[in-house]
Amino acid sequence: MAPKAYVSPVVDSTLVFKQDIFRGKVVFCTGGGSGICRGMTEAMMRHGADAAIFGRKLERLTQTASELSEATGRTCIPTSGDVRQPNMLKEAVEKTLQRFGRIDFVICGAAGNFLAPISGLSENAFRTVMEIDTIGSYNTVKATLPHVRFSKGSYVFVSATLHYNATPYQAHVSAAKAGVDALAKVLAVEEGPHGVRSNVIAPGPIGNTEGMERLSNKAPQHLGINAGPVGRIGDIKDIANATVFLFSDAASFITGQVLPVDGGWEHLRTTQ
Ligand code: HXC
Numbered sequence: 157m158a159p160k161a162y163v164s165p166v167v168d169s170t171l172v173f174k175q176d177i178f179r180g181k182v183v184f185c186t187g188g189g190s191g192i193c194r195g196m197t198e199a200m201m202r203h204g205a206d207a208a209i210f211g212r213k214l215e216r217l218t219q220t221a222s223e224l225s226e227a228t229g230r231t232c233i234p235t236s237g238d239v240r241q242p243n244m245l246k247e248a249v250e251k252t253l254q255r256f257g258r259i260d261f262v263i264c265g266a267a268g269n270f271l272a273p274i275s276g277l278s279e280n281a282f283r284t285v286m287e288i289d290t291i292g293s294y295n296t297v298k299a300t301l302p303h304v305r306f307s308k309g310s311y312v313f314v315s316a317t318l319h320y321n322a323t324p325y326q327a328h329v330s331a332a333k334a335g336v337d338a339l340a341k342v343l344a345v346e347e348g349p350h351g352v353r354s355n356v357i358a359p360g361p362i363g364n365t366e367g368m369e370r371l372s373n374k375a376p377q378h379l380g381i382n383a384g385p386v387g388r389i390g391d392i393k394d395i396a397n398a399t400v401f402l403f404s405d406a407a408s409f410i411t412g413q414v415l416p417v418d419g420g421w422e423h424l425r426t427t428q
Pocket of ligand 1: 267268269270271272276277278279280281282284285315316318329360361362366367368370371
């Protein structure tokens with residue numbers, strides 16, 4: 157009888173890392189109201205950080221902030237706005253500083269996505285995703301950098317693996333995320349001498365997220381979401397665990413890197 161396939165477990169980062177490694181630190185997260193970025197923020201809070209989450213939907217942010225505070229015993233505040241509006245980010249940063257007095261870690265995660273072929277993608281549709289993902293990340297860096305320099309903190313950008321190969325119906329997101337990767341690398345080399353690190357997490361297919369629901373239900377064959385080397389689809393905890401590592405001192409010699417957290421799916425897609 158053939159041995160049963162090994163399926164890797166998803167563990168909580170608190171089983172691997174000490175629970176107080178981020179005590180006294182503050183994380184600022186765009187897109188933190190839901191999905192992957194909410195999970196990244198929660199993990200940081202479970203290790204002692206306070207947080208500010210930034211997004212367009214105030215009601216959802218307020219609900220999430222209250223749930224995260226209750227679940228972790230730390231404080232999370234909602235700061236509403238649009239990453240395409242630099243002044244809104246500046247106001248959110250001010251609010252975060254008034255509440256917590258510092259910003260150590262920044263997660264640039266706000267993103268937009270939908271499936272559309274280039275032939276059906278309007279100029280405004282393409283620009284909208286570029287503005288949310290790429291320019292929104294730039295705006296977030298500009299609003300936070302003086303404070304992250306002061307605390308000698310660190311950035312994590314949320315990208316994707318879609319642009320490593322040509323993914324149909326994802327021209328807008330592929331172009332936008334390639335820009336995010338480049339921005340993060342330049343930030344790393346410019347800011348390294350100031351004690352600031354900058355890395356990218358590139359999630360593969362992660363279950364129970366808006367991105368996956370929007371994309372995979374419609375065209376799994378185009379995205380290559382069929383089967384994966386580790387025998388399971390990704391979990392938000394997988395991204396959260398990588399976030400804790402990259403922000404931790406254990407990653408102090410890691411900067412300017414893109415870390416795919418995709419269970420090897422992208423390698424499989426290239427060999428199909
Ligand atoms: C074609 C579309 C479209 C669609 C919107 N547009 N949806 N075009 N197909 N399905 C066009 C609109 O017609 C319009 O162009 C332009 O895009 C802007 O749309 P608006 O709705 O006016 O913009 P806005 O309100 O700012 O909304 C932005 C959005 C939003 C991107 C469209 O719906 C959004 O952010 N949704 C997704 C959130 C999400 O899923 N986040 C997770 C991303 S996951 P015209 O020409 O008509 O004016 C991710 C990684 C995935 O990125 C990896 C998976 C493996």
